[in-house]
Amino acid sequence: MGGAEGEVKQEEMVIVGAGICGLATALAFHRKGIRCIVLERAESLRSSGVAITILPNGWRALHQLNVASILRKTACPILGTKDIWLDKNKQKDMPFISGEARCLKRSDLIDTLYHALPPDVVKFGHQIISVKLDPQTSYPMVQLQDGSFIAAKVLIGCDGAKSTVADFLELKPTKLFDLCSIRGLTNYPNCHPFAHDSVRMRRNNVSVGRIPIDSKLVYWFVAHPWMQADNIASVDTELIRQYTFNLVKGFPKDVVEMVKNSDLDSLCSTRIRYRAPWDLLLGSFRKGTVTVAGDAMHVMGPYLGQGGSVGLEDAIVLARNLAKTMSSTPTDPTNVKEAIDHYVKERRMRIVQLSTQTYLTGLLIAESTSLLVKFACIVLMVILFRKASGQTKYDCGTL
Structure with missing residues (x-):
């Protein structure tokens, strides 16, 4: 000390x-x-914190710190974004044209x-x-x-x-949004099937985001209105996974499997502050x-x-x-x-x-x-x- x-x-x-x-x-x-x-x-x-997206303005700062070239080797670039509204059967695809973006562990x-x-x-x-x-x-x-x-x-x-x-x-x-975010990592030993896009899916009042970090590791989050049960689930990673599994029922099979196979040690649940x-x-x-x-x-x-x-x-x-x-x-x-x-x-x-x-x-x-x-x-x-x-x-x- x-x-x-x-x-x-x-x-x-x-x-x-x-x-x-x-x-x-x-x-x-x-x-x-x-x-x-x-x-x-x-x-x-x-x-703690699982993963973090660094956008072009952040990479300019990392370049000034002389660590950008090291970190580029740890994650693939994000090539595009997809917004999917499952309830409305609607999808919006956009190429990422604003500069360099990567999701880093x-x-x-x-x-x-x-x-x-x-x-x-x-x-x-x-x-x-x-x-x-x-x-x-x-x-x-x-x-x-x-x-x-x-x-x-x-x-x-x-x-x-x-x-x-x-x-x-x-x-x-700080103040609190009435929103809870559950985050985790899922490893795919034989490589995941996803394009290197930032994908966000919405169904009812639940949003699921997915961003590949590299060819085998995927970062994901599930956002939903905060409830008292979130406080109980947040103290145990197995509870977080089961709780999240229930939230994503009705989402595509690959989302359900992603949550089911997530790394327990990576899971965290937080209410959003600002x-x-x-x-x-x-x-x-x-x-x-x-x-x-x-x-x-x-x-x-x-x-x-x-x-x-x-x-x-x-x-x-x-x-x-x-x-x-x-x-x-x-x-x-x-x-x-x-x-x-x-x-x-x-x-x-x-x-x-x-x-x-x-x-x-x-x-x-x-x-x-x-x-x-x-x-x-x-x-x-x-x-x-x-x-x-x-x-x-x-x-x-x-x-």
Whole structure:
């Protein structure tokens, strides 16, 4: 753990959370020659999350981190998208023409980012329980579960939707969609029969998505209105599989078999959280020299497949803005605050746009949304987001 109770360690930069955004942020600073440490509460890398789609804007960020070429070898490109309405016997096929997109195993992405870092950067078994500002220096003080403290010149919270650092910044609590997502992986030892397309099927109030990762491994999800039973099923992977099996009855045979043969260890069930667009527009993302990135800043529903890619963008933009200030000796806290403000300004409208598009999409999908609200959502989507894939053209720039 961190050390003796009451002990205070000094660090230049501390990142909380060794998830995708935390590791990417650490790697971005490493590429700029700036030392940082990452505090991870788990005792080892966390591979939960199953898989993640990285869209063209995310690949631009991975290229800046010098890991894109490694990750391309782990997954095949997505060549097209299919939307299938089983109830209406209707299908819409579209080639994927917006640029590179692949579905990566989350563990492949995490491992690649981690191994690109020096071996002493990530500190496992370090759970933070509070953040406060030192009254003398105004720098953040992080208290660990073992009672020790770390004083940092910069603190970056990449600790997810239930972020301790976001709580310190007094960001509004995340909200819940009335939607549950069950995700898993299925391995086909003799190769699966599916084209390398992102397929989404709908029947009644259940949606099934399927994206091949490579010739043998397929990522899938089942989304449905949240019920109290989801809380019970989520604690046991065998229960999750049986519960999901019942949800997909009536879907094509290959979907039923995919769920039936899924890897038990990969299964997870979560209720979808989000930060409201108006909270992102008005929230304060800096206090002193503390800020947030990734889901801690802008957790959103999975409807656009942008969560991971946007977190990678955050890493590049944050490192670019802070690098010049952090490389000077001694570090001037006023300059650090200005650099964080530039980062926040650069990111705010980007994440507001994405969260708005995601929020409207979620309302359209939700069973509980009234017809009048759905009509208003459609009008807003047509006005604001005429091109559904327009967000993938965003370029976060160079490190």
